Amino acid sequence: MPNQQEINRTARISYKEQEKPREIFSIMPEDAIIRVEDLYKSYGPIEVIKGVSLTAKEHDVISLIGASGSGKSTILRCMNLLEIPTAGEIYISGKRLPLSEPKNGVRKITSEKELRAIRTSLGMVFQSFNLWSHLTVIQNIMEAPVRVLKKSKDEARANAERLLERVGISEKRDMYPSQLSGGQQQRVAIARTLALDPKVMLFDEPTSALDPEMVGEVLQVMRDLADEGRTMIVVTHEMGFAREVSNHVVFLDQGRIGEQGHPSQLFKSPQTENCQKFLSKVL
Amino acid sequence: MSVYQDAKYAVSDAACAALTPVTPDSFGQFCPRFIDGFFVTVELLVLSCALGLVIAISVAFARLSSNMFLNKAAFVYSYVFRGTPLLVQLWIMYFGLGSLGAENLGFLWPLFKEGWTIGLIVLTLNTGAYVSEILRGGLVNIPKGQMEAAVATGMSWFQSMFHIMLPQAFKIAWPAYGNEVVLLMKGSALVSTITVLDLMGQTRTVFSRSYNLEVYAYSAVLYLILAGMITLLFKFGENRMKTG
Ligand SMILES: Nc1ncnc2c1ncn2[C@@H]1O[C@H](COP(=O)(O)OP(=O)(O)O)[C@@H](O)[C@H]1O
Numbered sequence A: 001m002p003n004q005q006e007i008n009r010t011a012r013i014s015y016k017e018q019e020k021p022r023e024i025f026s027i028m029p030e031d032a033i034i035r036v037e038d039l040y041k042s043y044g045p046i047e048v049i050k051g052v053s054l055t056a057k058e059h060d061v062i063s064l065i066g067a068s069g070s071g072k073s074t075i076l077r078c079m080n081l082l083e084i085p086t087a088g089e090i091y092i093s094g095k096r097l098p099l100s101e102p103k104n105g106v107r108k109i110t111s112e113k114e115l116r117a118i119r120t121s122l123g124m125v126f127q128s129f130n131l132w133s134h135l136t137v138i139q140n141i142m143e144a145p146v147r148v149l150k151k152s153k154d155e156a157r158a159n160a161e162r163l164l165e166r167v168g169i170s171e172k173r174d175m176y177p178s179q180l181s182g183g184q185q186q187r188v189a190i191a192r193t194l195a196l197d198p199k200v201m202l203f204d205e206p207t208s209a210l211d212p213e214m215v216g217e218v219l220q221v222m223r224d225l226a227d228e229g230r231t232m233i234v235v236t237h238e239m240g241f242a243r244e245v246s247n248h249v250v251f252l253d254q255g256r257i258g259e260q261g262h263p264s265q266l267f268k269s270p271q272t273e274n275c276q277k278f279l280s281k282v283l
Numbered sequence B: 001m002s003v004y005q006d007a008k009y010a011v012s013d014a015a016c017a018a019l020t021p022v023t024p025d026s027f028g029q030f031c032p033r034f035i036d037g038f039f040v041t042v043e044l045l046v047l048s049c050a051l052g053l054v055i056a057i058s059v060a061f062a063r064l065s066s067n068m069f070l071n072k073a074a075f076v077y078s079y080v081f082r083g084t085p086l087l088v089q090l091w092i093m094y095f096g097l098g099s100l101g102a103e104n105l106g107f108l109w110p111l112f113k114e115g116w117t118i119g120l121i122v123l124t125l126n127t128g129a130y131v132s133e134i135l136r137g138g139l140v141n142i143p144k145g146q147m148e149a150a151v152a153t154g155m156s157w158f159q160s161m162f163h164i165m166l167p168q169a170f171k172i173a174w175p176a177y178g179n180e181v182v183l184l185m186k187g188s189a190l191v192s193t194i195t196v197l198d199l200m201g202q203t204r205t206v207f208s209r210s211y212n213l214e215v216y217a218y219s220a221v222l223y224l225i226l227a228g229m230i231t232l233l234f235k236f237g238e239n240r241m242k243t244g
């Protein structure tokens, strides 16, 4: 009897063979700031990402859309190895994520140091903010620059003040996260990420946990970031944002890329049935 | 060291000078012994708490690390020390290992010949095991996103655990930790069985001289005072942590 791994492997090969070469591979690797190649991720026997390739160039704003459970978060979390992909490679600014070849289906991190450097260059914003609850707003923003970049407290504080001003919550600097509204917390979380001056920012449904009246303030901050040329990958259900701000939209369909393209084209005339269905539900 | 001893005796004398006129004769007569014993108990408590905390943090981290060896070793340690009576631990160390004598124990002998050092070591290891479990309980109850947000910035596992997770674990575990310190204080009376003249040790000595049962009541009151001080200290800490 073939084991599960073998079944997966054959399934994978046959899937790859039917696939047309992607237009996306025509982007020269050296332009790419993030390159995901043929990513697979399984949780036990369940395969949730089934061969996804993606490229982001500098200044790209890529929106990942798709039904809940289609694997959007998993892809994002593989990019900084919060999840370890089962197969496939990811390159950040040309550097391969330090993962070993699978041994008994397990891939190990081969260099903690390289991984930490890569993580520092990828800022992640979470759906549930994840501000550190025992630190004040300003301490939340200063923490990583001091611990990771070994900046002096004074320098980190000055930078944090500046960032707080930018996201418009200077007056809350000495409050604790639990004393802030969701929208304010998410803006602090964005400032915390910006404090490390990341090359790419990864947003995982940054407005999904917010009351409707607070969505706007967070999206505005994100628009500003896009305007100043930040490279961003955004998992979102805000189709308005995806359409107006991003220059590339990827529709994820059960762990595969169902369709992708420029928002003007993808939203106006989706080619696949599933994408049409999805858009008709959310628009 | 002798300066420290002198200071201790000076405080003890002063305390007794003040207490003797206002306390019953049966107390006043032996007051310096009670107060000296009280200080030995406090000393053992403070030292074993501090050293035990270092062990507890290391063991709690080890239990949550992905290193299988550390993980198992930490589990065995905490299981053994939480699963056996403190009295048995004290006696094994003092009468068991201690009886091996100077020639077998070599450089360890100075540690094993004194009841006080054995008492300190055992209390430390014992409280280390309990507090590690309390901290582990706190650590696993912190939302997963806290750690993720930390490592996602590029902080190392240890940095994230120490600077992000541990302070939050303490906040969760604070009341349980306060309880454990009171339990440790009461448990420390057992060191009197290995010749240590802590509060209990002194009380037993006094009783063997006076055959007056009241002395146990005095000792109980002193233990209660200590318990009250610990509780107050933890309440104070809790209030300071309230925000956030
Ligand atoms: N830790 C996990 N263990 C098992 N299954 C998981 C785990 N995380 C996610 N999944 C599954 O993977 C699929 C994709 O999840 P996710 O990437 O979170 O989807 P999305 O973000 O698009 O809603 C879902 O079916 C989910 O149930």
Ligand SMILES: [Mg+2]
Residues within 6 Å of the ligand: A072, A073, A074, A205
């Ligand atoms: Mg998700």
